[in-house]
Amino acid sequence: METSKATILFLCTGNSCRSQMAEGWCRHLLSNRFDCASAGIEKHGLNPLAVKVMAEIGIDIASHFSKTTAEMGDLEFDFVITVCGNADENCPFFPARTRVIHRGFDDPPKLAEGAGSEEEALVHYRRVRDEIRDFIKTLREDLS
Numbered sequence: 847m848e849t850s851k852a853t854i855l856f857l858c859t860g861n862s863c864r865s866q867m868a869e870g871w872c873r874h875l876l877s878n879r880f881d882c883a884s885a886g887i888e889k890h891g892l893n894p895l896a897v898k899v900m901a902e903i904g905i906d907i908a909s910h911f912s913k914t915t916a917e918m919g920d921l922e923f924d925f926v927i928t929v930c931g932n933a934d935e936n937c938p939f940f941p942a943r944t945r946v947i948h949r950g951f952d953d954p955p956k957l958a959e960g961a962g963s964e965e966e967a968l969v970h971y972r973r974v975r976d977e978i979r980d981f982i983k984t985l986r987e988d989l990s
Contacts, residue, residue: 852924852989854882860890861912864929864951867975870900870907871982879986883923885915887932893955895964899971925989929978945989949981 856868865884872882889912900907928948954974958967 851879851881853922854880854925854927854985854989855915855918855921855923856882856884857915857926857928858884858886858930859932860888861886861914862890863893863896863954863971864974864978866892866907866910866912867896867900867978868927868929868982869910870905871979872985874905875979875982876985880989883918883921884910885913885918887914889914895954895958895967895971896975899968899975902972903975951977951981 854872856865856872858865861884865886869882869884872880876882891912892907892910897908897910923944926944926946928946929951930953931950951974952970954967954971957970957974961967961970
């Protein structure tokens with residue numbers, strides 16, 4: 847008997863970095879179990895350094911684009927995972943069957959503001975990328 851996969855929306859402020867990386871990791875590690883997407887409260891455009899650090903580990907998110915929850919249409923999700931405090935505090939309404947979970951991650955662009963070079967900035971992006979990977983790996987148990 848074939849069962850449908852659970853659906854996950856990763857939500858952050860601008861859908862430019864953290865939620866995009868989370869979607870990429872989920873598709874890479876758990877596509878057999880979950881259908882995943884990402885969106886933001888606002889649209890900030892896809893962050894090129896997020897694309898770069900994901901490409902370093904073989905996950906291509908270059909075709910992703912920044913979108914808002916309003917642009918998701920009538921899609922319903924089993925789980926909404928907010929990956930930043932602003933998205934958690936301003937999370938839009940979702941139907942009662944949707945389970946909203948918050949797991950905040952540091953904002954790589956903010957962490958990298960004082961970086962003297964792109965390589966220095968990438969250190970922050972890589973750390974957050976790897977923290978998101980570790981979280982995504984736990985979703986098998988957490989969402990059962």
